[in-house]
Amino acid sequence: MAQNFDLLVRGAILINHDGIGPRDIGVKGGRIAALGDLSGADAGEVIDATGLHILPGVIDTQVHFREPGAEHKEDLETGSRAAVLGGVTAVFEMPNTKPLTTSAEMLADKLARARGRMHCDHAFWVGGTHANAKDVAELERLPGAAGIKVFMGSSTGDLLVADDEGVEAILRNTRRRAAFHSEDEMRLKARLDERRENDPSSHPVWRDAEAALSSTRRLVSIARRTGAAIHILHVSTAEEMAFLAAHKDVASIEVTPHHLTLSAEEYGRLGTLLQMNPPVRGAEHRAGLWKGVENGTADILGSDHAPHTLEEKAAVYPASPSGMPGVQTLLPVMLDHVAKGRLSLLRLMDMTSAGPARLFGIRGKGRVAVGYDADLTLVDLKRETTITNASMGSRSKWTPYDGKPITGAPVGTIIRGKRVMWEGEITTASIGEPVRFWASA
Numbered sequence: 001m002a003q004n005f006d007l008l009v010r011g012a013i014l015i016n017h018d019g020i021g022p023r024d025i026g027v028k029g030g031r032i033a034a035l036g037d038l039s040g041a042d043a044g045e046v047i048d049a050t051g052l053h054i055l056p057g058v059i060d061t062q063v064h065f066r067e068p069g070a071e072h073k074e075d076l077e078t079g080s081r082a083a084v085l086g087g088v089t090a091v092f093e094m095p096n097t098k099p100l101t102t103s104a105e106m107l108a109d110k111l112a113r114a115r116g117r118m119h120c121d122h123a124f125w126v127g128g129t130h131a132n133a134k135d136v137a138e139l140e141r142l143p144g145a146a147g148i149k150v151f152m153g154s155s156t157g158d159l160l161v162a163d164d165e166g167v168e169a170i171l172r173n174t175r176r177r178a179a180f181h182s183e184d185e186m187r188l189k190a191r192l193d194e195r196r197e198n199d200p201s202s203h204p205v206w207r208d209a210e211a212a213l214s215s216t217r218r219l220v221s222i223a224r225r226t227g228a229a230i231h232i233l234h235v236s237t238a239e240e241m242a243f244l245a246a247h248k249d250v251a252s253i254e255v256t257p258h259h260l261t262l263s264a265e266e267y268g269r270l271g272t273l274l275q276m277n278p279p280v281r282g283a284e285h286r287a288g289l290w291k292g293v294e295n296g297t298a299d300i301l302g303s304d305h306a307p308h309t310l311e312e313k314a315a316v317y318p319a320s321p322s323g324m325p326g327v328q329t330l331l332p333v334m335l336d337h338v339a340k341g342r343l344s345l346l347r348l349m350d351m352t353s354a355g356p357a358r359l360f361g362i363r364g365k366g367r368v369a370v371g372y373d374a375d376l377t378l379v380d381l382k383r384e385t386t387i388t389n390a391s392m393g394s395r396s397k398w399t400p401y402d403g404k405p406i407t408g409a410p411v412g413t414i415i416r417g418k419r420v421m422w423e424g425e426i427t428t429a430s431i432g433e434p435v436r437f438w439a440s441a
Contacts, residue, residue: 005033007417008043011050012378015349017367025054027374030416035370047419049378052411053345056353056368057089057375061146061360062179062233062254062302063327065091067113069098074307074395076110079327080118080432082305082393084421086328087377087410089120090365090435092146095127096159102127104142111144111434118432119420120413121365121375125149125179127159133169140176144434146360147176152215153183153207153277160185164218171228176439177252177359179231182240183207183278184215200317201267204279209237212278216240223250231359234259234304236278238288245297252299252359255289257333258326262286262400272313272320273400276304293343293351300355301348303330307396325394329387329401335379335408363436378412385409391424 007027014023014035026034026041034041065079076093083091093110095101101110101124110124123146126139140148150170151159161167162185171178188211196202216232220243223230231252235241236259244251258276263283267274274280292298306323313320331352337343357366364373387401413421420428 003034003038003041005041005043007045007047007374008038008041009047009049009054009376010038011048012052012054014054014368015345016056017354020345025368025374025376027417030374032368032370032372032374035368047412051380052378053381054368055349055377055379056366057373057415058087058331058352058377059090059356059362059365060088060303060305060327060330061092061300061356062094063091063305064094064096064307064323066307067097068109073309076114077117077119077430078393078395079305080120080122081426082325082328084119084413084426085393085424087331087379087413088327089375089377089413089415090122091120091327092123092125095125095149096151100127100159101125102129102132104139107139107142107145114432117430119426119430120415120432121435122432123435123437128161128170128178129159130161130166130169133166133173136170136173137175140174141440143440145440146435148174148178150178151181152219153181153185153188153211162186164222167219168222168226171222171226171230174228176361177229177231179233180219181234182212182215182219182232184211187211187214195318197318198316200272200275200320201264203275203317204264204281207277207279209239209281209285212237213239213243216243220247220251233302234278235289235292235298236281236285238285241288241292241297245292245295248297253292253297254300254302255293255298256302256304256326257330258324258400259289260286260293260337261333270400272315272317273324273398275317275320275322276306276324277322290342293347299351299359301330301334301351303327307394309396310398324400325392325396325398328393329399331377331379331410332387332406332408333401335381336406339381339407361438363438365435374414374417376412376414377410378414379408380411381408383407383409
């Protein structure tokens with residue numbers, strides 16, 4: 001008797017944890033039911049994916065969707081729309097909203113806001129503070145919680161734990177891997193005069209490499225003292241990457257496409273559009289980050305999608321806000337690096353699918369395997385396109401890569417067996433559900 005599936009994807013090359021090769025994928029009830037040669041099978045929906053490659057659904061573990069409190073920049077619907085247009089099947093959203101996500105009540109509020117509106121699966125980071133340090137063990141295990149996020153250096157919003165005692169109090173209570181924005185707040189305050197009005201190229205002079213490295217050294221020391229596992233977001237310096245190579249037993253590392261692709265030499269062209277925290281730095285730091293990708297020190301890719309309106313970004317530096325959109329361009333930009341020979345397909349898969357699932361204990365995602373969620377990102381490795389502002393799904397409607405020609409593009413986004421994006425169009429809307437974790441209560 002012929003096998004019958006809800007969805008059958010035929011003819012693609014699968015990039016998976018066990019290698020790269022041709023495999024058909026059969027889906028039942030939102031999960032992978034069969035892999036291999038399924039030429040004799042039938043299904044309610046059949047996708048001919050000949051000429052395409054399939055990644056396990058891409059997971060972006062650092063996005064700022066600005067809801068509640070700043071919906072004029074982005075909200076959960078528009079941010080997740082941008083995500084699935086870029087081939088992303090799940091996101092972890094950050095806590096520096098208004099009000100802050102620092103309690104069970106605010107986490108529940110975000111989950112309620114997401115229901116029936118978000119296009120991709122989702123989890124929400126809970127902000128670690130001096131006030132809730134004693135409660136983080138319970139907060140990080142709540143359903144829908146990605147874990148605890150701590151800002152050691154000030155950025156957008158009001159979350160800040162700058163002192164070692166505050167960080168240690170949080171880490172003594174965490175059991176999951178806690179995520180950190182690692183910049184030294186004391187050094188940032190001491191160097192405020194390094195900012196030059198109307199000169200965004202002074203941003204990486206003010207927030208210099210030492211501000212990042214000194215904070216990361218302190219953080220690793222505290223992690224060792226407390227026995228905690230830490231995750232350092234958007235590592236931006238060559239020195240940090242070299243230092244962290246000796247501390248992989250306690251620290252995992254995220255790198256971003258903008259730190260791997262752009263450089264300080266482009267402030268003249270992009271101005272405040274390039275302004276991020278931590279900053280886009282000189283080409284020598286970009287080279288150091290790539291070394292960390294190539295030698296395996298870096299663990300995962302995250303977009304740090306942090307949109308502001310063009311009107312807000314047009315303010316005269318340093319009054320201009322830091323942040324840029326990135327969730328929709330994460331995969332296309334990195335596929336272009338694959339096309340240029342800078343990154344292997346297997347390394348890309350591990351940094352966007354298997355790696356996030358492994359680091360954060362995600363249930364049922366991160367690989368294409370029988371019993372796992374049928375999350376698939378279909379890509380055309382040979383397609384030549386140009387990234388444009390007009391193609392962005394984010395409410396902010398701009399990208400620092402506007403006009404950039406690239407090779408490689410997402411063609412389809414499938415979440416739990418439902419085709420939600422195909423050829424740049426939303427085909428099934430608002431089916432996102434909370435990501436499940438092994439550590440959740």
